[in-house]
Amino acid sequence: MHPLLSLSVFWLLPLALTLEEDSPLNSVPRRSVPYNMVNAHQFHEKGVSNYSTMLLREDLDLLVLGAREAVYALDLKDISKKLASVKWEVTQQQKDECKNKGKDPEMECLNYIRILHKMEDDRMYVCGTNAFDPECDYMTYTDGKLTLQKKQDDGKGKCPFDPFQRYASIMADNNLYSATSMNFLGSEPVLMRSSPVSIRTEFKSSWLNEPSFVSMAQMPESDKSEEGDDDKVYLFFSETAVECDCYNKLVVSRVARVCKGDLGGQRTLQKKWTSFLKARLDCPVLDSQLPYVIQDTYLWCDPQQHWKECLFYAIFTPQADTSDLSAVCAYRVSDISRVFAEGKYKTPVPVETSFVKWVMYSGDVPVPRPGACINNEARKAGITQTLDLPDRTLQFIKDKPLMDQAIQPIDNKPLLVRRGSAFTRIIVNEVQAADGNKYNVMFIGTEEGTILKAVNYDGEMFIIEEMRLFQLPEEIKSLKSSNVTGQIYAGSDYGAAQIPLASCHRSSSCMDCVLARDPYCGWDKVDKKCIAISDSQRELIQSVKEGNASICPAADPVKPIDQSIWTGGNMKLSCPAPSNLAKITWERDNQPLNPSARLQLLQDGLLILNASDSDGGRYRCKSVEHSKTEEYTTTVAEYQVSITSDKDRQILFPEAQKDGPSVAGLQAVVALLVVALLILLAWNFYKGHIPLPWNCVKKNSEQSQESHEERGLNSNVTYQEAPRPVPAEDKPLVSGRDSSSNNNHTGGAAEFSAAGEETVNLPSLQYIDDESEI
Template sequence: VTSSFGKRRLFREEGVWNYTTMLLREDLNMLILGAREAIFMMVNCIYSPQVYWPVTNKEQKVCSNKGKDAANDCKNYIKILHKRNDDRMYVCGTKAFIPTCDYMVKGKQEDGKGKCPFDPSQRYTSEMVDGVLYSATSMNFRGSEPVMMRSSEESIRTEFASTWLNEPNFIHMAHIREGDSTPEGDDDKIYLFFSETAVEYDSYTKVDVSRIARVCKGDLGGLRTLQRKWTSFLKARLDCPIPNNNLPLLVQDVFHLCPGNWTTCVFYAVFTSQLDSFQYSAVCAYKIEDIQTVFSKGKFKAPVTVETSFVKWVMYSGDVPDPRPGACIDNNARRMGFTSSLDLPDKTLQFIKDKPLMDQAVKASEEKPLLVKRGTAFTRIVVATATALNGTSHQVMFIGTKSGSVLKAVNYDGEMVIMEEIQLFEPSEPVKILRISNTKLYVGSEVGVVQLSISECGRYHKCLDCVLARDPYCGWDLNADKCSTINSTHRTRTSTMIQSLSDGDARRCPQTGICIIPQSLHALCSCRNTKSYI
């Protein structure tokens, strides 16, 4: 059935909720889906084997006795799905506030503390880097010990200090292979996006801010100071400015694209207002080079005690130790005789232990958002690259909302075009996760998963509709007399195709004598299987 995004399929299993963890296995043409007490393997929205991982009656009772809701909180919410180097699937769940991890084919459960959240409603993030899990969550039942951790043989984590992490809301983690092609002999970085209560603002009330932090992949901790703690943990404010907004916007989700090597990486982030009464959402983009400049060359902030008890954070203007605090081990450090973080002097380590916050914020590209929308709360984002008829590349953003819809938008030379917004779930069911493959978009919520095509052009039945949509995936084929997905063949014979992305110029369309107003058809086809269907 044709819809505004092409063929749409909805999947859910009777009695199963919280479809919010996904792993795309494009090598197997498969989506692995984690929900409450269940894992599904899906091909084209038809699921094959499923794994159920419920809590025991005893675990549920213990959880309930600690004051948690037995019917909801004291279940096993699947939160982590990763493929390891050996092709095994690593999975973690909240397990009635006893976070537990396992290999899907082994049945060998292990402690998930610090890897997976205790509380199913708590935001968290993780990344599998060369077979090693990096995670950001809470270490304890109450959620009062936030941590960013590497679960290697010698695990490395953040300090339990408000100067490092202060009531954070973890959002996204990304591994960038900066060590592959850097003349400085630098290391790979793991970037962490989160919001937290600011320590640097003078305010009678708590103010939350958005942050980006980073650590070095090769960090082994310090020898004495910061033993088994990150020696490279640095953080900076993430700025997404909109006019007439006093409180900073808070980051909700991040997606990164690297068209070439790591120096081309761009992070796309969605933000929302802190106050519902002033509801703005925005998309800001951040270049990796701007982020790197703040961390490698920026000034630090330092706490200064004022009037005996009040602590004020100001720009640090004193001497900075060498090697630079928070820097990875690079060629310069090796020339000085420091071959690992275990060799770093206490002066460098003590500096970063006390002052991990940068003074300068990471600015958005062009120092302004790509998109600002009022009255809509953005929740998630993914970005795809579409190659137009003339060979130019365009980043197409798919943005999930709190009201259960997805926006499809693209930026043309500073002009943001929202091609359409499609309602996928009831307004009370927010979009909780987005994943994108070469051809499909997967949208998850509490109640189910929808699969859509990202480039279904056949829904435009007239040339005028096709051209005015300004969809970089689509062009009007004069020979076939239909709207088609642009491919390499079309780009070699552009005279037979019509596409006008910059201004929607449809004058080349065959004259029909009728002015057609583009309309979207919204229909839903069910995803059926032998066990259950919608």
């Protein structure tokens, strides 16, 4: 390497690190709210898991929650209140059959509720995996009770077999549209409409190639349509790309759509979709070589705008482990519709090698246009339904369902890119701020059980806060929001949680409220608190686009707290940062404080070690936070620290209280204990359990005399341990040195061995067989 080149690399390295630190990819939430501060309503029932299917019944004030082998009706305002529940368990026979097919009986061979939809007659349609044999039923809620009608309906093609396989479904005009697998092995993916005429996709890799289904939505495209178009159903999924010329499998994101009035073809594509078209969905994240994979979508529409102004918000995660970025991209429905209505097709072309190459189709396109819905132009040609479509059009769409053009997001870039825990679910809520503008606030669930609250202000990514909903990291598997209650509902394997859309009370000052840049919240100058915009009739202080806190009135001065410390002692001065974006600085006697070995700066305060006289003074903790307009400084805490020397130290011992009911009671207790001890000792002396002192002196003198006599014996005495006698039942036990010749007693007399060596047994406990010996 050239010396100048190497030098330039080292010179640019600090700049690159600085850019990396300031990168929006490292953007952190302004506020991180721990689990114990969220105050979420939670629901969990012991022994039940996988609360991942939700249905909002705002007409009944219910959140219907589907879990493993159970469905719950919860109070929409407080989901910790269970109003009703119904069990839907598999039989032992079903579990055994599932086990015999090689599935886990305790995990897979159960009934996971996967489908919950409202019918037009107010009933609910519910489906479960049912031990790898999916089944559906109708459910009602009447008189505070959930009831399954036991009208078992075959769930194949409606509900997945595998409880851990991705799927999607919607109920449109009382017809169920579902995307799942048709068979036990999961090898036959299908997009299906169950009624009135059952219709599905072809089992061809060019239609669906190892897909992972994400979500579905319907669009009223017939509304005010000049072409007499039909309504559409959109499907979002990812799949292995058939058009990729690569050695390894490449996963791409897709959006497909079908026409609601599709009845299939007459001869070709009988009971198959004649309007199935799909296109690649791009979300360009930096210069990633591999496309990011779609995980969830949310359809947002302004009820006062035309359907073409609707937006699809989608979250993406990398398909390789080399990156920890997640992204949110937004797509206009009009852009998606235009690609299907006017775009070019891709066609498979055989090449000399064994694989098939997909290229843009440049030949003639049949009329009516393949994949198009029946419109006014087709009706003029006598084609009033898909059964009238010519075979040439049907064969074209059967072979070429893939569009050539990829769909790009708004402004060709993501709304939000963040490094950290992967995104899993997203919902979007519109709110009108104090400036009169409407903003779309994104609530994003993550793998760690947190929810991000984020807004994109004219291209600026801003995360207002991150809230932890569950005590342990639990992946967010479902998200719903209700404008009726102003609440968000989240489901995970562990349970369900409920939090409000607006949480303004977390801001304690005007500056904190404005710098939060939350379009839901503003500062009330009269009540002097941060409140929700919707809860106030007065004009509130708010600056969401710029975070201009200079419009706030002057804050009340912070009252200093007196603190004292001994010479050589340690002390911590607390100062929690008001936000993650704020930088804490300290002053002592109005001069910047330089940290040292004895003055250590902590994340939440200042630590004074081995204090000396020079450490006394006025300490002030300040928060410095940048917004889009300028830098704002506010005093968080102030302390007046005084140092007490050793000569002034007086250790005062508190004098014992002599009077009062507590002392008298203690004296009475002590007296009773002494009397009880004396009685216990007297009783033990009387019974002989404890020998009297003079008896102990007499006994010691006798033992001394006996020891002198024993020393006069032959010096060749061998002492052996006396064998322990077997205790006799109900015989008195005595201690002594019996010298009688009673050979039945082991231990008192001397024994002589066969060798003539005298053996003396030590005194031992003896059992008396005859009462006359006492």
